[in-house]
Amino acid sequence: MPELKKTASYAWWGIKLMYRANPRRAIFVLSVRLMESTLGPLLVWLSAMVIDGLIRDYSAFSERGLFFWMVVLFVILTILVEVLEPIVEMNKKLLTVQIQKHIDELLMEKANEFEDIAPFDDQNFYNKIKVIRHNDYVTELWLDMTSNTFGGLVQIIGGTILIWTVFPLAPVLFVIMALPRVFAEAKLNNVTFEGRAEVQELRRRSEYYMSIPLSHELANEVKMYGLTSFFKKKYKDASHELIKMLSGDQRKWTLHNMGWGIAEAAVSGMVLLLIVSQASSGGIAVGALLLFIGALYQLREGINELFAVFAIGAREMVNLRNMAEFLSFQSPKTSGSLPVPARIHQGFVLEQVKFSYKGQREILNIDHLMLPHGKVTVLVGDNGAGKSTLVKLLLRMLHADSGSIYYNGMPLEAYDMDAFRSNATAVFQDFVRYEATMNTNIAVGDMEHYKDMDAVMRSAVLGGADGIAAKLPQGYETELGRFFGGTPLSGGQWQRVAMARAYMRDQSAQVLVFDEPTSALDPYMEHEVMRRLKQLGQNKTVVIISHRLSTARLADHIVLLQEGNVLETGDHLTLMKRGGVYAELYDMQASKYQEAGHNQ
The missing domain is CATH 3.40.50.300 (P-loop containing nucleotide triphosphate hydrolases)
Known part of the structure; x- marks a missing residue:
């Protein structure tokens, strides 16, 4: 019972999602779908009345009485059905696009709710977004399922009422037949679901291999090493596996539909033969025979639509549930309410700060570090030393696993997040x-x-x-x-x-952070950038990441990181006099520049 209640709540969430995307169009599509479902049984009943009327009295039509107006009503309703169908299809397609647009807007709002960038580093986060954004068929299918649920119920009720007057056991017979088909289809849907992990994995691989030879960013390397044939083969192999998997799914569905189609046709045929034999012996009227045939079609159509919803509903409900849970998820709030003061007296101070990505290898382990205000600090160190992670912690893009980071003597978490980031800028x-x-x-x-x-x-x-x-x-x-x-x-x-x-x-x-701001600049522009930053940094906290120690030489304060630890701190002259790792690295880089200049 609790699970059923939860499923119903997700279904209701999906209906509200459609309504919020475009209230008028959603109501129109569902209302017209119900009208179409009602018109089917009504047209069957009218056609039976017309046939019986003609058989009883061929002149009844010319008398312009009730029989005449029944014929006119039949014609009008038939035209109405034909007119409504393309209009509904058009509005369904437009509503599907608007639902997807609404979902995209909700996703952007959800992304903005996250206070840090940790979710964006999680592959599962991107997988969920891709499933929600790029599975347009899910949106369209859920719209169809919703309208078919209501439409199928109306057709079943209408068809049952009509058939009951001719052959009362027929509705029960077809419902009983449909039950095992529902269970079989539900099982088959789960094993042939196109959204399952193995299919999506092959799709992603195919798309990735195909995109490489067509990418502008990768064109130089692809041409240089002649990689097109290599990735074309990779694409063909992945696509072959995908087509093979989908072909197997389609074969299963073909056999399933053929088997059940033959069984249902055989039962329908036997019931129809029974009714025809009664009609031929005068047991029932010809109009009643036509009524039975039309109503039988309506009943079977309604059963198929409604039970198809049950067959695939459990599977699609997983998609809807994932979408609802993702969009309804409330990320934890760690932001405080303090405004950033107009005058800053102290820069950043880190105490016992540790950080790792998703509990893997520790990236940072800093016992104590000061990044002074009013000065330019340069972070140096090998790749993977933790420099970029450190500045992300300073900007509250990530949160430390333990320890504290202070700015102007207050913990970063105490400040209002938006106010703090508005007080900073970064490259x-x-x-x-x-x-x-x-x-x-x-x-x-x-x-x-x-x-x-x-x-x-x-x-x-x-x-x-x-x-x-x-x-x-x-x-x-x-x-x-x-x-x-x-x-x-x-x-x-x-x-x-x-x-x-x-x-x-x-x-x-008041906080300026620059991660490798001069990596693609020539030495003259690099010197100019540092000159301007020193001018700007007189009343600000400036933190720069650089692999070029020539940049660090111009800084007021240098921090050397190694494997996430603070190895050395000080200005250029102090560190050179100390003769430690920084001095060694600087001499190494300087000698390489000298060799390069000499060779030229």
Whole structure:
């Protein structure tokens, strides 16, 4: 009973989802579906009355009496059925699109509810989103199931009433026949479900292998190493397995439908022969024979529609339940309510901070670390040392497993999350290249000043992107990227655009975080970026990640991370005098640059 109650609640949630997508269209589709289901039995009854009327009196039609108007009503209802069908199909397709749009909007809202980026690092999160977003058939099927439930009930009731007047046992007989078919179909649906893990895995692999030779980002390497044939074979193998699996499913369904179709046709035939024999001996009227045949069709149609809902409903209810649970999930709130003070006296302090991704290898293990305010701090270390993870913790994109992080003497969790992030700006290593105008690419760095062109141009100057805009066909209104046919930029140019985006908050933000901001820049631009950051950092907390120790040399404070631990801290001169790991790494890099310059 509790499980049935839960299933009913999810079904009701699905109905409300349709209604909220477009209330008028949802009501229209369901109402017309009920009307169509009612018209079927009504037309059968009218046709039987017309036949009996003609047999009794051929002149009844010309007298313009009740019989005449029954014929007119039959014709009008027949036309109405034909007119309604394409209108309903059109509205069903439009409603399906609107339901999917509504779901997409709910997904975006749900993504915005997550306070950190941990869910986005979870593969299950993406799998759920893909199932919800890209299985349009689920939305359309649930719409059909809902309308068929009501329509099937009406057809069964109408057909049963009509048949009862001719052969009372027929409805019971066909319902009894349908029951084992429902159980067989439910079992078959579960083993041939296209949304099952093995089918989705083969689909994902096929799509991945097919996309590689067609990807612009991968074109250089694919051409260089001649990989098209390799991935074409991978695609063919995965597609072959997928087609083989789907073919097996279709064979099972074909045999199932043929077997039950023959059995139902045989039973229907025997019942029909019995009724025809009674009609031929005068036991029942000809109109009653026609009534029975039409009503039998309505009854079987209603049973098939309704029982199909039960057969696939349990399987599809899993999809609906997953969708409902995902969209209804309330993520835990860790955000406080404190505003960020206008004057900052102390930067970040980390105490006993540990972090690992989903309980795997420990990424960070920091006993104590200070990142001073009013200075530029550079984080250095090998790949995997934990530098990017550390800045994500500082920006509250991730939460530490244990320990505390303080900003201006208060725990990060005490601050209002939106207020804290509005007080910061960042350039991430995987910065976004928006397929939009250059103006938009920069302006999104501060949505409060999105339409402030002066702020955009000032930020472009600070980020070194003003020169790029000057060379573009339409300046700041030039579409960037290839997706919509815009102007492509080099890696270094995109990085300067991302820097300009971050500078949109240079006046309001008190925390500036830059993850490899000069990785694609030449040495001259790198020096200019550091010069500007030192100017801006006089009253701000500036944290930079860099593999280039030439960048670190210009910083006020350096933190060397190794395997998630703080190995050394200090300024460049202090660390060089200490002669530790930092000094060794700096000398190594400097000698390589000298060798490169000498070879040139």
